Amino acid sequence: MRTLTQGFLFFGYLFLAMTVGTFIWRAGLGLGAGAAGAIGALGLLAAVHTFLSARADKAALRKEIAQVREAHRLLADAMESTQGALTELAEAIEAGALSSTEALTGEVRMLETLVQQMGDSIEHRLSKPDPVNPYEARHLAQSNTLLQTIHDALAENRVDLYLQPVVSLPQRRTVFYESFTRLRAADDRIMMPAEYLSVAEDEGLVASIDNLLLFRCAQIVRRLARQDRKVGVFCNIALSSLADETFFRQFLDFLSENRDLNQALIFELGQAAFDARGAVEARNMAKLADLGFRFSIDKTQTLDLDFADLQRSDVKFLKVSADLLIEQLLDLDGGPSVPSLRDIHPSDFAALTRRYGIEVIAEKVEAERQIVDVLELDIGLGQGHLFGEPRAIKEDVLAETDPPANFLRSSLRTAERRRFG
Incomplete structure (x- = not known):
């Protein structure tokens, strides 16, 4: 031209x-x-x-x-705003902390159940006969040591809560947070999930870790709500937690007493876990939805989804990695690579999900170049290290969400006495 x-x-x-x-x-x-x-x-x-x-x-x-x-x-302001928002969040939690003498009856029942589950898992593992093969024996000894470290971290409340911002686009204003957990060993060394996840999964401790995260998220969101802080927190919930009738019944009672948190606490499942849910899990998800709580799907593997099923299950958010969005909606010929989406323009995908009441969040955004494509797709929310890395809530603030001192250890001893008479 x-x-x-x-x-x-x-x-x-x-x-x-x-x-x-x-x-x-x-x-x-x-x-x-x-x-x-x-x-x-x-x-x-x-x-x-x-x-x-x-x-x-x-x-x-x-x-x-x-x-x-x-x-x-704008980028500098957004980064400063994100860091400031996280600082303000921690300060708000600290300022609105409840006194240590506040009644924790519901929380105590929940944590006692979790500790008993952990104790039973440890006892079951240690009761297994020693293997004859030297390699297997050495591997078992290492696993037992790591398992004991995980158990001690859980029993002694060495579970740290990290928050990562979810921002609006293109303004990059923090509108939600996602929560993560990190365990600390006795020497205060941070244990990343990759270090302990395989052993924890084998022994059924992942659910206990997730349940403690659920409990802690609910407490922190409750504290923020008392300060009239309009903030939402995504909290992962394990499929095993939804299927655990003992834990879930107590957790549901706890949420029923705090249903004013239903717009601030968002439960998140991976796509594979959501697809694998059975009748019990679906029924318990419906009970949470009846209280007004919402759900989010992450770890999305494909955009070929049943949006009507997501809508029926009260899923309100869908997290998709920026690379997957670009790959499946903006391929070389300019159209979606997903067969079921080829009749729509790429920029209409977000509008399609909104018709089902679902907001798409582009996650794992690491570079500015990804933002251009994400905005072209009319995605209104983003998450990733570009907008802010997960940051730990202050340790003294986390301590205020813990049960009374030595409660977990005494509960574990109680569980052992019940088991062995």
């Missing part, structure tokens, strides 16, 4: 120059004077064009520089 415009201008200038030359020639000044006049007029027009083009280019350059500076300023 720019080349075509330049061509039209050139022929326009040439026409004007020839007009000037013809006028001079017809005025009786001769053919040579007419030719000189035409050349002079063409040169003058070229000079004016060059001057105006240079000014326009400089103005455009100044505008682009101003836009880049504004973008950098």
Whole structure:
């Protein structure tokens, strides 16, 4: 288009120059004077064009520089706002902490159940006969040591809560947080999930870790609500927690007494776990929905989803990695690669989910270049290290959400006495 415009201008200038030359020639000044006049007029027009083009280019350059500076300023403001929001969140939790003498009857019952489950798992593991194979014996000893470390971390409340912001796009204003747990060993070393997850899964302790996270999230959101803080927290819930009738009954009682948190506490399941839910899990999800609580799906593996089923299950949020969104909605030919979505324009995908009451969140956003494609898809929420890494809530604040001192250890001893008489 720019080349075509330049061509039209050139022929326009040439026409004007020839007009000037013809006028001079017809005025009786001769053919040579007419030719000189035409050349002079063409040169003058070229000079004016060059001057105006240079000014326009400089103005455009100044505008682009101003836009880049504004973008950098917005990015710096967004990062500062995110960090400030997390700091304010921690301070609000600390300022609104309940006194240590407040009644914790419901929480105590829940935690006693969790500790008993952990104690039973440890006893079952240690009661197994020793293997004959030296390699298996060494591996079992290492697993038992790690298992004991996990158990001690849970029993002694060395479970840290981390929060990561979920922001609105393109403003990048924090509107939600996602919660994560990290265990600490006796020497305060942070244990990442990859270190202990396989052993914890084998021994059924993942549910206990998730349940403690549920309990802690509910307490923290409750404290924020008492400070009139309008903030939502995504909290993972294990499928085993939904199937555990003993735990779930106590947890449901706890939430029934705190149903005012239903807009602030959002329960999150992976797509595979959601698809694998049975009748018991679906029924217990419905009980939570009856109290007004909402659900989110993460670890999405494909966009070929049954949105009507998600709607029936009160799923209100769908977390999809930015790369998967781009891969399945913006392929090389400009259309969705998912067969069931090929009849819609990529930018209409978010509108489609909204018709089912589901808001898409682009997660694992790590680079600015991903934002351009995400915004093209009309995605209104984002999460990832670009907007802020998970940050730990202050340790002294977490301590205020714990049960009375030594409660977990005494409960474990009680569970052992009941088991062995």
